[in-house]
């Protein structure tokens with residue numbers, strides 16, 4: 001494998017495939033295609049930071065670090081610029097170089113819903129979720145990589161949360177393994193890490209670590225160019241993708257180069273990167289392209305719409321001074337300390353859940369929700385908006401999947417409950433503002449604009465505070481209302497005001513190049529091909545039309561694997577496959593390394 005910063009390695013050259021973005025999707029597909037002998041060029045906007053401990057050392061992970069982070073600017077619902085930014089991986093490895101490393105499987109119900117939304121062949125059986133796992137560098141270390149015994153199941157340091165969480169969420173079953181969940185549980189989780197016996201530390205299993213740097217994954221026919229941004233896709237007259245225009249901002253006068261693809265161009269620039277590339281290439285909504293000064297080649301109004309993330313924030317309580325060194329209570333920033341609970345509408349509202357489910361399934365409510373999305377430019381048309389909303393609603397109401405995730409953590413002076421609605425109905429958009437490849441896109445997430453999402457967030461905020469004022473925390477907490485500083489009788493309006501100030505995306509951005517029928521506003525078909533084009537695919541998180549309850553990574557490795565399959569590699573799953581079944585072992589079966 002050749003990894004370089006030099007445009008000359010590709011300028012004017014022709015490859016079988018060109019992949020845009022060296023993140024989870026791009027590296028997975030690149031690994032598969034080059035593994036079958038195709039010549040592959042991957043162009044990545046960010047640098048190689050594999051040497052940087054903030055990236056490789058899982059235990060020194062820095063939250064919201066500026067390292068390898070686009071920190072995309074973000075717009076409020078009224079169009080004004082917010083002070084907060086959006087985290088997204090900006091180096092080789094993409095977001096897997098900076099993410100939270102939490103890993104568990106999606107459920108059958110939601111995977112099967114991809115097919116009922118009109119994506120033939122996308123179901124539980126064909127995606128083989130029982131084989132969904134992450135790549136790691138050393139096969140021999142795969143058991144340690146899946147989960148460390150010290151944090152297996154419920155981390156020993158978290159029993160107080162285990163005791164308290166069912167108090168806050170009525171009827172919540174305390175389970176032990178999110179990876180194999182069949183219903184709501186409260187548990188620790190698996191991490192995309194591997195244990196390095198040489199340093200005695202856990203290393204991050206990023207897509208780059210497992211698929212690019214790994215000694216047994218080297219290729220003669222794979223070239224990766226770092227520090228070069230892809231501006232646009234080149235098309236022939238019949239809209240066949242023939243290559244890309246790319247360049248580095250620092251090169252003299254931003255000089256751009258071209259590279260050519262015989263068999264295909266694959267966009268894997270992430271949800272917030274691929275839609276802008278399509279738009280700069282003339283593919284998208286007519287009004288957006290006109291405003292940006294880009295000539296439209298293909299009308300595809302769904303590009304950039306349907307943008308979605310889970311709206312996250314956290315409540316916290318102040319621990320009384322006498323208990324701040326109590327290790328049975330405080331996990332001291334233990335990487336494996338957080339305990340995750342997934343809660344459904346029944347655990348949140350009990351018998352009152354029917355008020356919400358009746359509203360969700362009401363045809364009139366559906367119509368006005370869909371109209372609101374179209375009016376906001378968050379859906380291409382009413383039929384598409386209704387189809388997507390209905391999919392999520394049926395997962396909430398019929399399948400009774402969890403609607404919120406609560407991550408409980410304890411620090412020396414505070415107990416904290418980070419949470420987000422898991423299956424939001426709110427949608428936003430991401431578009432270009434100009435044809436400048438180096439200008440950030442205009443991102444308007446419109447988080448918590450749907451009343452159901454608001455209701456879930458308000459209720460979970462209240463419930464997590466019940467948790468702090470109940471046993472076993474009651475006697476050790478000095479102030480159960482530290483954040484938000486809203487007392488026990490806070491109104492919905494007070495909570496909503498706090499939520500709108502503090503909420504930001506959970507970093508699971510999806511949907512801006514959604515896979516669904518074109519007439520519903522879809523951007524790619526079930527083979528991940530961009531409608532109306534030839535030899536152009538999108539393989540990244542943007543193709544997921546609705547949220548998955550398992551964080552995105554596990555699902556996306558399956559998407560990328562299926563994407564590579566769609567490119568028709570003969571004998572795709574074989575001995576050379578890098579996804580090791582050993583990862584699937586139940587955490588209970590782990591042994592000390």
Ligand SMILES: Cc1cc2nc3c(=O)[nH]c(=O)nc-3n(C[C@H](O)[C@H](O)[C@H](O)COP(=O)(O)OP(=O)(O)OC[C@H]3O[C@@H](n4cnc5c(N)ncnc54)[C@H](O)[C@@H]3O)c2cc1C
Pocket residue numbers: 020021022023024025026043044045046087088089090091092093094095096098099100101102103228229230231268269270271273274277506507508509539540541542550551552553554556
């Ligand atoms: C802070 C954070 C925490 C997260 N935590 C978790 C977690 O704990 N568990 C989990 O399952 N998921 C988590 N995720 C989500 C998960 O990592 C992402 O969903 C996943 O990596 C997305 O894969 P992707 O291929 O779509 O994009 P990415 O992996 O982001 O890759 C896109 C790549 O394209 C490059 N690029 C963008 N534009 C261009 C351009 N114009 N030219 C060339 N290159 C370009 C980017 O620099 C990037 O390297 C987290 C994400 C973040 C950011």
